[in-house]
Amino acid sequence: MEKQWHYLGVDVGSVSTNLVIIDESDRVIEKLYLRTGGQPISAMREGLKMLSERVGSKVRIKGAGATGSGRQLAGVIIGADVVKNEITAHAVAAQKVVPGVKTILEIGGQDSKIIILRNGIVYDFAMNTVCAAGTGSFLDRQAARLNIPISEFGSYALKATSSVRIAGRCAVFAESDMIHKQQTGHSLEDIINGLCEALVRNYLNNLAKSKDIEEPIVFQGGVAANIGIAAAFERALGKKIIIPGYYDVMGAYGAALIAKEKMASSNSPSAFCGFQAIENEYRAKSIECHDCSNQCEVIEILSNGEPIARWGDRCGKWSELARNSEVG
Amino acid sequence: MSITIGIPRSLYYYKFYPLWNTFFEELGAKVVVSDHTSKYILDQGVKSCVDEACLPVKIFHGHVLNLKDRVDCLFIPRFTSISKNEYICPKFGGLPDVVRNTLSGLPAVIDTEVNLRKSGKNALLAAYDAGKHFCADKRHIRKAFDKAVMCYRQYKKQLMDGKLPGDIFDKKAPKSKAHGAKPLNIAVIGHEYNLYDRYVNMNLLQKLKSSVANIITVDMLSEELINEKTRQLPKRMFWNFGRRAVGAALHLLERKDIDGVIFIMSFGCGVDSFVCDLVERRIRRESMIPFLVLTIDEHSGEAGMDTRLEAFIDMIRWRCSCENNLPAYG
Known part of the structure; x- marks a missing residue:
């Protein structure tokens, strides 16, 4: 065939x-x-x-x-x-899966973004600014600290019976707040739910500030696996959240x-x-260029010992070199 | 032998260098400018400066260190106000004291106060004060100052005509790349020292140019255009930068040829935090123009900046192509 x-x-x-x-x-x-x-x-x-x-x-x-x-x-x-x-x-992927999508909430490992679409095109977007408090790697860390597999983190949140407020603005504050609450005897489920709410609150304040979140809303990125976060989003927005089948690879x-x-x-x-x-052997090598006071950290990618690309230089000297040797 | 005076290539260098340079050269001094901002200068600045300062002030310290051992004196004026009834960031007012008390082994510092809040004529008083270190004859200082002002006006005119300080100071002809795409008109708003220092802003202007964009800065708009708009504000702006930025934004959103506005701000800058928010609100409320905020600090990784910039340009091109029914995001 x-x-x-x-x-x-x-x-x-x-x-x-x-x-x-x-x-x-x-x-x-x-x-x-x-x-x-x-x-x-x-x-x-x-x-x-x-x-x-x-x-x-x-x-x-x-x-x-x-x-x-x-x-x-x-x-x-x-x-x-x-x-x-x-x-x-x-944006392209979400539109394919949910035609007419108007808002995309995306939370990944190190950054989170909100993308606003109108009439099928990206209208506005924002990415998190200074801190990774509202992202997957922070949740990962907290799950590891509490000895809970990250895949079960969300279901713990759903079992919460009362709401515990966790400071969500900063990862360091959030962690110390969580430890305080845990030492005063709050249940793990309540604390995890509080963390999910804090993360959502931080996301909405930081990224979604002055943006109209209209339905349909798609939630994607690795953190969309966390049903606790999805539920917290629905509660905070009072709107329905769609999680696409391939949310994690959008x-x-x-x-x-x-x-x-x-x-x-x-x-x-x-x-x-x-x-x-x-089968080829790929290696990345970093060189500190000392030709000027910028001391750029240049990265060189080698395939079977041959340089195939270089970048990281501000003047373009190294990246040009690789491009030329590729041709020649 | 003539006295060498060092001017740090930082902060108001980008605004007043032609004035300072002509003034001191007319008085017979040899002007030395610090090197372009580099990782080394940044590192030195961050290491020596108080932690609470913003990045531009830290970088200024790095430039002073770059100069201190090769000049007879340093020119660090104390800026209180550069326009009538307006102030600038208070860090400029304390700059000579902060630098003197932070860095040791400095040559003499000429810390003339520049305060034009009550009258622009005070600029001449500042010139007499700075000039007395080089020349006793007031008439001669006056002549040097007049000539410097002429150069400064010429420089402002060049900026208005669309030249960038890098093109003017480094005498490089602006490169124009032939490209199939339609050029976009992108307005970039920010303090001169963030906008024109290509190390600090990670070559933002060049990156925009290579994505085929015409750059529009506040310096390219006349004071009359700006003031006409700021008069409509319910309250007078407190800062010189704020008035110019907000006035420019209000003017831009009435123009039909602007494809996007970028605001570049320093992390932790008090003036920026107010002005940026004001600009953003007006643009979002009164227009459909795409708006992007880039916050800069000590980062040397360019990925975060590049992603935002690429996505911003993609978004604008996507919009344009939809309006013209062309294929999307190609």
Whole structure:
């Protein structure tokens, strides 16, 4: 049977690395949610390897897209045809899943965002500013401190019987507040529920300030798995929250959709390196450039010992070098 | 041998350098400007300065350290007010004292007070005060000052014509890239020392230019245009920067050719926190123009800035393409 065309989307975030493969009719064929674990390159290699084992013989990748805070790195390693910021990627994906979506709440590992759409286009957005108090990594940390698996965190909140107020403005304050409440004898369930409410309160005050949150509202990103947070959002907004089936890989899904769109209007073949390329050895090396007082921290990506990309320099000297050697 | 005077490339350097430079050179001094802001200068500044100060003040300390061992004296004027009935950030008023009491081993500091709150004529008094260190003849100082003011007016005119200080001071011709996309008109509002210091703002203006945008700054608008709008405010603005920023914003939202407004603010800046909020409210209430706030501090990772900027430009282009029924987000 003739193999179908497919598109790959990769979202390298601070906490998770997600991969999605979609077919010509935008259906998700395969999805992966992996922990980045501070090592984005090995997370991507592992992801590609798993995808290759599962569906490698059945799919032909016609285009690849990269997004997330590690999108530049991902773009080089997988050979992406398009590298997009995560706001656009999340908006594109949410619109595909919930046509006519007007508000997207997205909470990831290190940052949270709100995206407002009107008439099918992004109208406004905001990202968290100074602190990661309202994000997944903070919840992760608290779950670990309380010895509760993060997957069960939300269900604890739903069992709460009374509301306990936790300071939500700052992660350090929140943690000390939680410890105080716990030492005075409040139940774990009440405290966790209080934390969910604090996080939602912080999110709405910080990001959603002066924005009209209209339905349909989609809640996505890794934290959408937490039913306690979703419930707290519904209570605070008095509106219904939709959690899409692929809530945790929406960024990667969006990247795949954008790659598909890009390839439809392009005649050139995909830059995707292929599943075999995971055999290559990838290494990132950091160099401190001493040529001027900026002392830029330059990153060099090596594939089988050959530099394939460099970045991090302010003057462009190093990044140009890699680009030229690529051509020559 | 002539006296060398050091001018830190920071804070009001971006506003008044042509004036200061001409004035001191006319009086026979040799003017030395500190190097461009770099990681080293930032680090030195952050290490030496009091923790409560904002980033621009910390960077100023770094620039003073960069200069102190190669000049005979430093020019750190005490700015109280630069326009009638208006004030500026009080940190400028205390700057010479803060620097003197924080850093040791400094050469002589010329800390002339500049206070134009009551009258613009006080600028001449400031010039006599600063000039007396170089020349005893008041008429000569007066002449130097007149010439400096001429250079300053010329500089303001160049800014109004759309030149950026980097292009003027470094004598680099602005690069224009041929690109298929339609250029966007992006207004960028912020303190000069955040807007024009490319290390501090992570090359914001260049990044905008490479996403094919024409940059509009407050300096490109005439005082008349700005004042016409600020007169409509229910209460007079307290700060010079606030009046100019709010007036510019009110003017911009009436223009039909602005595709987006970016406000760049220092984390912890009192003036910015008021002015930015005021600008944001007016723009959101009275227009559909996309608005983005970029808060800068000591970050050296550019990912956060780049994501916001890319998404902002994407959003504007997406809107434009929808209006023209072109394919989206390509």
